[in-house]
Amino acid sequence: xxxxxxxxxxxxxxxxxxxxxxxxxxxxxxxxxxxxxxxxxxxxxxxxxxxxxxxxxxxxxxxxxxxxxxxxxxxxxxxxxxxxxxxxxxxxxxxxxxxxxxxxxxxxxxxxxxxxxxxxxxxxxxxxxxxxxxxxxxxxxxxxxxxxxxxxxxxxxxxx
Amino acid sequence: xxxxxxxxxxxxxxxxxxxxxxxxxxxxxxxxxxxxxxxxxxxxxxxxxxxxxxxxxxxxxxxxxxxxxxxxxxxxxxxxxxxxxxxxxxxxxxxxxxxxxxxxxxxxxxxxxxxxxxxxxxxxxxxxxxxxxxxxxxxxxxxxxxxxxxxxxxxxxxxxxxxxxxxxxxxxxxxxxxxxxxxxxxxxxxxxxxxxxxxxxxxxxxxxxxxxxxxxxxxxxxxxxxxxxxxxxxxxxxxxxxxxxxxxxxxxxxxxxxxxxxxxxxxxxxxxxxxxxxxxxxxxxxx
Numbered sequence: 001x002x003x004x005x006x007x008x009x010x011x012x013x014x015x016x017x018x019x020x021x022x023x024x025x026x027x028x029x030x031x032x033x034x035x036x037x038x039x040x041x042x043x044x045x046x047x048x049x050x051x052x053x054x055x056x057x058x059x060x061x062x063x064x065x066x067x068x069x070x071x072x073x074x075x076x077x078x079x080x081x082x083x084x085x086x087x088x089x090x091x092x093x094x095x096x097x098x099x100x101x102x103x104x105x106x107x108x109x110x111x112x113x114x115x116x117x118x119x120x121x122x123x124x125x126x127x128x129x130x131x132x133x134x135x136x137x138x139x140x141x142x143x144x145x146x147x148x149x150x151x152x153x154x155x156x157x158x159x160x
Numbered sequence: 161x162x163x164x165x166x167x168x169x170x171x172x173x174x175x176x177x178x179x180x181x182x183x184x185x186x187x188x189x190x191x192x193x194x195x196x197x198x199x200x201x202x203x204x205x206x207x208x209x210x211x212x213x214x215x216x217x218x219x220x221x222x223x224x225x226x227x228x229x230x231x232x233x234x235x236x237x238x239x240x241x242x243x244x245x246x247x248x249x250x251x252x253x254x255x256x257x258x259x260x261x262x263x264x265x266x267x268x269x270x271x272x273x274x275x276x277x278x279x280x281x282x283x284x285x286x287x288x289x290x291x292x293x294x295x296x297x298x299x300x301x302x303x304x305x306x307x308x309x310x311x312x313x314x315x316x317x318x319x320x321x322x323x324x325x326x327x328x329x330x331x332x333x334x335x336x337x338x339x340x341x342x343x344x345x346x347x348x349x350x351x352x353x354x355x356x357x358x359x360x361x362x363x364x365x366x367x368x369x370x371x372x373x374x375x376x377x378x379x380x381x382x383x384x385x386x387x388x389x390x391x392x393x394x395x396x397x398x399x400x401x402x403x404x405x406x407x408x409x410x411x412x413x414x415x416x417x418x419x420x421x422x423x424x425x426x427x428x429x430x431x432x433x434x435x436x437x438x439x440x441x442x443x444x445x446x447x
Contacts, residue, residue: 003168020168020209023196042161043197047263056237056266062196063267066168067189067211111263132348133261 007068009034010078018065025049025060027068028075036076036106040135047134050107051075057114076106079113089113089151098147100138107134112148120156124149163199167208174217174326178299180210182322188212190233190272193264218271218326223248228290230328232271236283240265248332251289251357255282255341261349271325274310275317279415280352280377282341284311288382289357289374290330298323314380333370337361338440342432343376346419352377353420356432360392360440368392373405373437375429378422379413385433397441399434406433 002017009032016031023042028034028051040046042061049060052074079087086094089112099105108131115122115130122130127148128141136144169186171177180186186208189195198204212218218233223244230239239245240256259265259273259282273283274294284307287294292307299322307328310318319325333339343355355376361369371392373385388405395401409430414422 001167019165021163021165021199023163023200026162043200044193044264047261050263057263058267059263061200062192062264064163064168064192064196066170067192067213069170114262129348130262133263 003066005066005069007065007071007073009073010075020064020066022065023061024051024053024063024065024068024073027065028060028073031065034075034077038103038106040103045135046104046107047111048104048107050110050134052110052114055114055117057111074110074113076109079109088154089116089147092147092151092154093144096143096147096150098139098143104134104136104138108136108144112151115148116152116155120152122148122152161200163196164202164205166199166206168211169208170211170214172214174215174297175299177210177212177215178297178322178324180208181324182299184208186210188275188324190275191235191264191267191269192272193260193268194272194276194278212324221245223332226332226334228330228332230270232269232274232325232327234270236260236265236268236270236273237262239270239283248335249290251339251341251359252286254339255286255357258282258341258343258349258352258355270328274307274328275319275325277311277313277315277317277381278351279314279380279382280343280355282343282352282355282376285355285357285374285376285382286341287328287330288384289359289372290332292328292330294325295327295329296323297326302326311381316380333359334361336444338444340436340440340443342436342439344428344432353417354378354425354429354432356429356436358433358436358440360437360444362444366396368395368397373433375409375412375433378409378425378429379415383412385409385412388433392437397437399438402434402437406430406437409433 005018006015028037038048040048044059044062051060127145169180187206189209189211218231220231222229287307338360341357343352345352358373363369371389376382385408388408416422
C-alpha cells in the first residue's frame with residue numbers, strides 16, 4: 001500500500017505517494033526524474049548511488065524512500081545549476097579527467113563533498129580512504145584523488 | 161534486485177514498536193546496511209518491517225563511572241567519532257574505522273551489527289572482548305543476557321519472536337589500558353578474513369595484570385583466547401611469548417571460504433594476535 005512521503009531534494013519540496021519497498025534511489029530516478037543518481041549493484045557495494053541525506057552520505061539503494069520522510073536530500077543535480085558554473089569539485093573532476101564513462105561520478109562527487117565539508121585539507125591517504133567505498137572501473141582512481149585534492153585547494157582559497 | 165513488498169511501520173515509541181513486533185512475521189529495520197541487501201537479494205521476505213529509526217530511547221552513547229552504555233541505534237559513525245569514548249575506550253574508534261565505508265557507517269548501528277552477526281563483524285567482537293551485557297525487550301517484558309550467550313552462531317542472535325535488542329552495556333577497562341584491533345581483508349572495507357583484538361593492563365613493574373584477546377572471522381562467532389589470556393598474567397611483554405600464546409588459534413574452530421581456506425585464516429589470525437599484542441604494548445610505551 002502506498003504511503004505519503006514529503007521530503008526536500010536539492011532545496012525543492014516534493015510530496016508523493018510511494019510504495020514502502022521502493023528505495024530512495026529509485027524514487028529519485030523514477031518518481032522525481034532525477035536520473036543523475038546512478039544505480040550499479042543495488043546491494044550496497046559499488047557506491048554509485050551515494051547521495052547526501054541531511055548532510056551525510058549514504059547508499060540510496062539501502063534506504064527506502066519512505067524512511068526519508070522530512071529529510072533534506074542532495075543529489076548531483078543539486079551541486080550546480082545547468083546554466084551556472086560547475087561546483088568546484090565538479091570543475092576539478094573535469095580538469096583532472098577524473099571521469100571516463102561517468103557512471104561512478106555522481107557518487108564520487110557527493111562522497112568528496114562530505115569529505116571536504118568535514119576535512120578541508122585531506123591528505124592523499126584520507127582521500128583514498130574516503131572514496132574506498134566507491135568503485136570506479138575506468139580511471140584507476142589516481143585522477144579522482146588528484147581532483148579531490150585540487151578541489152580542496154580551490155575551496156580553501158574561498159572561490160566557492 | 162528490489163525488495164519484495166512489505167508493510168512498513170515507523171513507530172514513535174518503544175512500546176509501540178514492541179507491540180508491532182508481536183505476532184506478525186515482522187523484522188526490525190535499524191541501519192539497514194545488512195538487512196536491505198538481503199531484502200534486495202530476496203533472501204528474506206518478511207510481511208512487515210518495523211523501522212526503529214525514530215525511537216529516541218534507542219539513541220546515544222552514555223558513559224557513567226567507567227560503564228559504557230550504547231543505545232541499540234547508536235550509529236557506527238557516532239561511535240567512531242565520540243570524544244568521550246575515544247578517551248575511555250579508544251579501541252572502539254580503531255575497530256569501527258574498519259567497518260565498511262563512511263557511507264555505510266553513517267547508517268549502520270551497533271544493535272544492527274549484533275543482530276545480524278556476521279562472524280567477522282567488528283562490533284560483536286568488541287562486545288565479546290568486553291563481556292558486554294545486552295538488554296532484550298519485548299511487549300511482555302525485559303531481560304538481560306551476556307553477549308556470549310546471545311551469539312548462537314553465524315547470523316544467529318538469541319532473540320525469540322517479538323523480541324528486540326535495545327541496549328548494550330559494558331565496563332570500560334581502567335584508564336590507560338593498552339589496546340589494539342587489527343584485521344586483514346583483501347580490500348579496505350571488505351569483510352575481514354580474520355581479525356584480532358586485545359586489551360591489556362600492567363602493574364608498576366611492567367608485568368601484565370589483565371588480558372583479553374578475541375579473534376573474529378575464523379569460525380561462526382568471535383572467540384576469546386582464554387588460555388593465552390591466562391598465560392600472559394604476570395609476564396612482561398615479549399615478542400616470543402606473544403607468538404607462543406597466539407598458537408591457541410590453532411585449536412579454534414575455523415571455516416574456510418572462497419577467499420581463504422581455514423588453515424590460511426588461522427595463519428592470518430595467529431599473526432594478527434601476535435601483532436595486536438605487540439602493538440598494544442607499543443601504545444603503552446608512548447603513553
